[in-house]
Amino acid sequence: MKKPIPFVTMLVTALLLTVIGSTTATATGTATGPATATAQTARAGYVAQAQAAGLSAGQATALQAKVDGYLVKFDGQGTQVSPNQVDLDGAVLNVTVPGENRPRPLGDQSAQVYNAYDCTGWTNYGWFCAYKYENRTGDNIGMYSCAKYAIPWVTVGSWVNNQLTGTKPMMYYSNHGSELLPAAYSSRSKGVQWRYVTQIRNCL
Known part of the structure; x- marks a missing residue:
């Protein structure tokens, strides 16, 4: 005949299971808290702005x-x-609405990113613009402060350098190589293999 499990042992086991479950939820990203709730509220707000637009x-x-x-x-x-x-922080990513080939203003525009649409269809003076696709189409990253910026694409795209005349950007590759791009004004409308590029420093 099996002996009954002491109450204290049962209590300790239950507490351990609770702690383990809580830790697992946090590790897998299922835990909720103030930060998660705030982020979800912000995303819902942007979705509402897009619908209002x-x-x-x-x-x-x-x-x-x-x-x-x-x-x-x-x-x-x-x-x-x-x-x-x-x-x-010195550049802005502009994202196209699914099914469209160029970004367009939606919702409230932030003063933090200046005129973020200087890369949409053209490149205004002072900017280096990287485009996800060829011929200045698709999502784009407009760079206006001198720094290194990550390239998140694996597509074939394009770029335009319309910064201060003579400014040369540097492109960094996944094989640890780099390439000094032509001085402003310069551009490449086709054939930019973003899958090999990790970062661009828009000015040296």
């Missing part, structure tokens, strides 16, 4: 999913500031 619920949700994907790739180095913009 004329997007359908499906488009707005898909757009936010694209932005969320970029935030993961930038690993904490980017901050969403509008439905389709991520502030990169």
Whole structure:
């Protein structure tokens, strides 16, 4: 005949299971807290702004999913500031609505990122613009402060250097090599193999 399990042993086991369950939830990202709730509220707000700007619920949700994907790739180095913009602290990522080929203003525009649409269809003076796709299309990163910026794409794209005349950017590759790009004004409309590029420093 089996002996009954003492009450104290049962209590300790229950407590251990609770702690283990809590730790597992945190490790797998399922835990909730003030920071998670705040982030979810902010995302919901951007989705609402996108819908107010004329997007359908499906488009707005898909757009936010694209932005969320970029935030993961930038690993904490980017901050969403509008439905389709991520502030990169000296540069700004502009994201297209799914199904469209160029970004457009949506929702409240942040003063933090200056005129973030200087790379949309053209490149205004003072900017280096990297485009996800060829011929200045797709999502883009507009760089206005001199620094290194990560490139999150594996596509074939384009770039335009319309910074101060004579400014030369540096492109860094995954094989640890680098390439000094032509001085401003210069551009490349086709054939930029982003899958080999890790970072760009827009000015030396």
